[in-house]
Structure formats: C-alpha cells, structure tokens
Amino acid sequence: MxxxxxxxxxVLIEFPEHIGARARAIEEMLVVDPTVADFAIAFDKxxxxxxxxxxxxxxxxxxxxxxxxxxxxxxxxxxxxxxxYDGPDLIEVAERHGLTREELIELHSTPVYxxxxxxxxxxxPYLSGLDSRLHTPRRANPRPTVPAGAVAxxxxxxxxxxxxxxxxxxxxxxxxxxxxxxxxREPDESAMFLLRPGDRVKFTPVP
Amino acid sequence: xxxxEVRSVGLGATVQDxxxxxxxxxxxxxxxxxxxxAAARANRLVGNxxxxxxxxxxxxxxxxxxxxxxxxxxxxxxxxxxxxxxxARLLSRGTTLAFPRCMKGLWTYVAVEGGFVAERILxxxxxxxxxxxxxxxxxxxxxEAGHPISPGRLSASWLYPCECRNYDDPPLIRVWPxxxxxxxxxxxxxxxxxxxxxxxxxSDRVGYxxxxxxxxxxxxxxxxxxxxxxxxxxxxxxxPIVTMRDGPTVGGYPKxxxxxxxxxxxxxxxxxxxxxxxxxAE
Numbered sequence: 001m002x003x004x005x006x007x008x009x010x011v012l013i014e015f016p017e018h019i020g021a022r023a024r025a026i027e028e029m030l031v032v033d034p035t036v037a038d039f040a041i042a043f044d045k046x047x048x049x050x051x052x053x054x055x056x057x058x059x060x061x062x063x064x065x066x067x068x069x070x071x072x073x074x075x076x077x078x079x080x081x082x083x084x085y086d087g088p089d090l091i092e093v094a095e096r097h098g099l100t101r102e103e104l105i106e107l108h109s110t111p112v113y114x115x116x117x118x119x120x121x122x123x124x125p126y127l128s129g130l131d132s133r134l135h136t137p138r139r140a141n142p143r144p145t146v147p148a149g150a151v152a153x154x155x156x157x158x159x160x161x162x163x164x165x166x167x168x169x170x171x172x173x174x175x176x177x178x179x180x181x182x183x184x185r186e187p188d189e190s191a192m193f194l195l196r197p198g199d200r201v202k203f204t205p206v207p
Numbered sequence: 208x209x210x211x212e213v214r215s216v217g218l219g220a221t222v223q224d225x226x227x228x229x230x231x232x233x234x235x236x237x238x239x240x241x242x243x244x245a246a247a248r249a250n251r252l253v254g255n256x257x258x259x260x261x262x263x264x265x266x267x268x269x270x271x272x273x274x275x276x277x278x279x280x281x282x283x284x285x286x287x288x289x290x291x292x293x294x295a296r297l298l299s300r301g302t303t304l305a306f307p308r309c310m311k312g313l314w315t316y317v318a319v320e321g322g323f324v325a326e327r328i329l330x331x332x333x334x335x336x337x338x339x340x341x342x343x344x345x346x347x348x349x350x351e352a353g354h355p356i357s358p359g360r361l362s363a364s365w366l367y368p369c370e371c372r373n374y375d376d377p378p379l380i381r382v383w384p385x386x387x388x389x390x391x392x393x394x395x396x397x398x399x400x401x402x403x404x405x406x407x408x409x410s411d412r413v414g415y416x417x418x419x420x421x422x423x424x425x426x427x428x429x430x431x432x433x434x435x436x437x438x439x440x441x442x443x444x445x446x447p448i449v450t451m452r453d454g455p456t457v458g459g460y461p462k463x464x465x466x467x468x469x470x471x472x473x474x475x476x477x478x479x480x481x482x483x484x485x486x487x488a489e
Contacts, residue, residue, distance in 0.1 A: 007381070007467065007469070012433065038228045043431070046431040046433070052468070104333050117431065119234040119456045120234060120457065122233060122234050123234055162234075164339070180339060189328075
C-alpha cells in the first residue's frame with residue numbers, strides 16, 4: 001500500500017489491487033471513527049478526509065487497513081436490477097461489435113458486476129466486470145439529458161444513471177430501480193442510495 | 208414565518224449552509240456556500256450560528272420583497288442592494304431587496320435573523336440541484352425564517368474591517384502538492400507558480416477553469432480516483448480545472464495541486480478579469 005497527502009487534512013491511499021469486497025469492512029471501520037470527516041473509494045484508491053485540526057497519521061491508517069482481512073466476514077450484497085433493453089443506443093452498440101440485439105443482452109446480463117465506485121452523481125455506479133466484447137467509447141456528443149434509470153456503457157464500465165443529468169454513456173436500456181431516492185430514509189438516510197462500494201450487481205432482462 | 212418573496216432570481220439563487228460531509232463514498236459532493244467566510248459573517252451580523260442556511264446569489268439580477276419586518280444581513284460580493292455588503296439592517300414589510308449590479312466578487316450572501324428554513328437532506332440544507340438534492344430558487348417562492356435563535360441576545364452589528372474582504376485584491380492563493388505533483392516536470396511546476404491566473408467565464412459551482420498558462424499534463428493513463436475539494440486537475444487541453452463545492456467526487460486527470468481550504472473562498476470570489484497568483488502552502 002502506498003499513500004500520498006491530499007492537502008492539509010486528507011490522505012489518498014493506493015491499494016495493490018481493486019478494493020472490491022473489502023470496501024464494506026473499510027466502511028465499517030471508518031464510519032465510527034470520530035477523526036474521519038469523510039471518505040471515498042474508487043477502484044484501488046481510498047481517500048480519507050480528516051476533521052480539520054486532526055494530525056494526519058498515514059502510517060497508523062496503513063497499519064489498520066493492512067490488518068483488515070481480505071473479505072472481513074462481510075458478504076457483499078448482490079442486487080438484481082431488472083432491465084428493459086430498449087435504449088436508444090442499443091442497436092448501434094450491437095452493430096459496432098458485430099452482435100445481434102439478443103447477443104448483446106446476453107453478454108450484458110450474464111456477469112455479476114462489482115461496484116468499483118459511486119461518483120459522477122449521487123449513487124451513480126461504475127460497475128467493473130463488463131465483457132470486453134461490449135467495451136464502447138463514450139459518445140462524442142453527450143446528450144443534454146439522460147433520464148434516471150438509464151442503463152449504460154461507458155468505456156470498459158457498465159453503469160446506471162441515478163439522477164437526470166447530461167451524459168455521454170451509451171444507453172442500452174432502462175430500469176425502474178431507483179439508484180438515488182431522497183425520499184427513501186428508513187432506517188436512515190443512507191437508504192437513499194441503492195448501492196454501496198463493493199456491492200454486486202446482476203442485470204435481469206425484462207421481456 | 209414567511210419573510211421574503213422571490214421576485215427574480217437573476218443569474219442564480221440557492222439556499223446554502225456549510226454543506227454536507229460524510230456522503231462522498233456515495234458520490235455526494237460537499238456543496239455548501241462557495242464563500243463560507245462571507246456566509247458565516249452574514250449569519251453573525253444577525254445573531255445566527257455560522258452554519259445557518261443563507262441565500263447565495265450569483266452576481267446580479269436577484270430581487271426580493273420583504274413580507275415581514277426582520278433584520279437581514281448581506282455579505283460577500285457587493286451587488287448594489289439597499290444593505291451594503293458586510294452590513295445588517297432591519298427591513299420593513301414591502302421593502303424591495305434587489306441586487307442590480309455586481310461590482311466586486313461573484314457570490315453574495317443574504318442572512319435573516321433566525322435563519323432561512325429549508326429542508327435538510329443528508330445533514331444539510333444546501334441545494335445541489337444537479338445531483339437531485341434541492342432546487343434553484345424560483346420567482347414566486349416565499350422563504351420562511353426560523354425563530355431568532357437567542358431572542359434578546361445582541362447580535363454583532365459590525366465586523367472587523369479585516370473580515371470585510373476586497374475581492375478585487377485577492378491574496379496569494381496557497382496550494383498544496385496534488386497526488387500527481389511528482390509526475391509533473393520541473394518546468395511545469397515552476398510555470399504554474401510563476402503564471403498570473405484568472406478564472407474563465409466557463410466556471411460554476413462545479414468547477415473553475417483557470418486561464419493564464421497552458422499546462423502540459425503527464426500522460427499517466429490514470430483510472431478515476433477520489434478527489435478533495437480544491438483539487439487542480441490538468442485535462443489534456445492544458446487548462447486547469449479546480450474542483451469546487453458541487454464538483455464530482457472522483458476525477459481522472461492528473462492533479463498538480465490542491466488549493467488550501469483557507470484560500471478556496473478567496474478563489475471562489477475571483478471574477479473573470481481579477482488576476483491572482485498561486486504559491487506553495489506551508
């Protein structure tokens with residue numbers, strides 16, 4: 001593990017490989033620590049922001065993180081996401097890769113994906129595990145509005161739009177799952193987010 | 208009690224407080240007042256805690272009608288209202304509080320005694336409309352104020368002169384090394400600190416684009432990584448982008464530096480045309 005400071009009160013820690021299923025154990029460790037103001041996970045990196053005035057002791061945190069077992073007894077949650085494969089870019093993406101519509105759906109709905117990060121918008125997942133036959137560059141001209149629930153491919157990642165936003169990913173379908181819902185507050189406000197870093201996602205085609 | 212009606216929002220108006228922390232792992236940026244120094248001073252002038260919700264106005268064009276007599280304070284950018292920046296006044300019912308012409312800075316804060324009442328989502332009243340949290344204010348909105356927080360308590364009716372900032376004359380903007388600082392070559396690093404910078408018109412609560420020198424970013428082929436507020440990213444076109452309060456929580460461009468949290472409010476108030484320099488933070 002390596003680390004670099006990020007200004008006066010944060011460190012960016014680089015793991016030797018994707019954080020993946022360890023994310024849940026890291027989360028459990030950090031949310032209860034009164035010196036931690038915030039943290040974020042993306043692929044192999046963990047950012048910890050400390051309460052201003054807290055001495056930044058990176059060595060202490062590296063030791064604690066290294067002591068976490070790989071899976072730390074916390075089984076990642078797997079979410080089944082129903083998808084109607086009718087996105088405006090579905091045929092274009094299929095043709096680009098020399099696939100039929102059915103083959104594309106099959107390739108997209110077979111893997112169990114992992115939430116490598118939530119970012120870009122609240123609750124928007126970058127899902128790793130996309131079949132390399134479906135890797136598709138982002139569109140040259142982003143759409144001014146993409147609806148929440150759009151199931152999309154951006155480069156080597158699958159994703160799901162969580163709020164209506166401009167966006168450049170290729171839209172292949174829609175889900176009625178709400179990735180971010182500010183009205184969902186039970187048992188606590190974290191219920192607004194369907195997914196957490198390290199969770200698993202499986203897409204289920206809806207006829 | 209409803210104290211203010213929005214007549215016009217001008218270039219943009221939202222409710223902000225000091226922002227929300229602790230949700231970055233879900234992709235939620237901090238949001239909050241772009242100039243927390245000014246927002247806190249507006250609150251102090253009317254006896255509120257520093258983090259009470261305030262109105263944040265971009266430059267000019269916003270106008271309000273007072274629905275009930277209260278003390279209001281204005282701080283931050285000077286935009287020509289009947290309450291000058293860094294002052295508080297009791298306004299009577301029917302008064303128009305308009306911000307017709309922004310002369311200094313970018314963001315003006317309006318506080319009311321008792322604080323504006325706004326729904327708290329994820330621990331903050333700050334609107335982040337782009338992310339589906341809260342919304343921009345609209346003409347016709349009627350804004351409510353809470354009860355004065357400590358009735359009878361004398362509020363600070365003045366500020367020290369040094370608290371009243373002149374945004375046309377920013378100090379050196381202090382910058383910490385970014386995570387990829389070591390990967391920029393010496394020429395780039397020296398050029399970054401010797402250049403005279405200003406912000407581009409294409410700047411908003413998400414990010415400020417800087418103009419002044421063209422930077423050469425190292426080709427690192429990075430994955431996206433989590434970013435802190437104030438991160439200075441260098442995209443392939445060489446024009447630095449500073450992550451501001453509604454900026455994404457992850458970014459994939461090399462980051463040469465991170466603006467010090469104490470300098471960021473100054474940077475936030477630099478309007479296009481105001482030149483500033485950057486220097487290493489200690």
